[in-house]
Amino acid sequence: MNFEPVVLFFVLGVVAGLLRSDLKIPGSIYEALSIFILLAIGLKGGVELAKHPVGDLVFDGLIIVLVGAIIPLVAFPVLRFIGRMSRADSASIAAHYGSVSVVTFSVGITLLGHEMLEFEGYLIVFLVLLEIPALVIGVILARHGEGTVRWGKLMHEVFFGKSIYLLAGGLVIGFVAGAEGIKPLDKLFFDLFKGVLALFLLEMGLVASTRIAALREYGVFLAGFAVVMPMFSATLGIVTGWMLGFSVGGTFLLATLFASASYIAAPAAMRIAVPEANPALSIGASLGMTFPFNIFLGIPIYLWMAKTIHAI
């Protein structure tokens, strides 16, 4: 069994929430932890990126973004016509699933470390790229030519919201500094990463425990969607990674990236761009269901899928 002990901190948080423990991570600490994780992931990607000719990544990037765009386009009709949800809710949830989760990705990376598997470090660039198209597609699907969209405000939220800004900023700094230049920061950003991730997962568990109950109100369909959709997206990722010639680790991480659903960047962007969508539905599904599914069951399954396809 591929098991990464860091996910147990998530369980600790969920149990604390369900048992109404007075455990609470102060908002400012949570902010600091998320800044750390985003910067660390960005830096790691930048250092790896510096080892590769950037031009080679353009083709891979284009394919990955195009395949990634399939996810919200498949999710939307499923939610709208099978789930009979409103246009706004379907579009908002589709955008959450098309967008990505940095923490899910981080858990994937720690599992690879645990398994001693290498991966293409520049995949982190795609983490930044994949965040954007799904949000734009979600807004277009929600509007369908009606009503006005505050594109300026939305784009500002997407590009200068802390997730993209810090990830991209970390990438640039890592790229400019290179492996040698970043050495003095290694102890803080790389050696401590897993510990910080553990604390962050504890907080995610606390938050998720309040969402699991909310999800119950919205029935079996959404809960089913929150499990089936990431499996579908992961399969897309496995096939894409394999066809692009990624290693087992890289194929697995691309699948994890596709399978993950956003719960930090997408909720804020969708709340502004599609205000009539009910945020309890999208966050309940992505954080209450898909996130725990991915870190406990999904990630080991995707790793198995990646190993299997490479064994063929």
Add this chain to the structure above:
Amino acid sequence: MSSQSLLLLTILSEAVLEDILIEEIMALGAKGYTISEARGRGTHGVRTGKWTAGGNIRIEVIGDAELCSSIVQRLQAKYERDYGLLMFTCPVELQN
């Protein structure tokens, strides 16, 4: 001691709207505002403030009745339908 009678308008809404609401309030002629983070429960469910997208803010503006009512009307028309929004005024004596 001279004091001036004004209204204190308190707006409780979603943290994600902070920039947008401030823009509206300033455009309507407010001289300033105070923002604090808040959490609570209302018709939009529990707002725990446990992570960025889930928190509330409390915006306080002091102004004359005309300013307060124009802010209330604008926010009500544009944001009440889709967002958690609660507004109330109380008379205040400005001391400085």
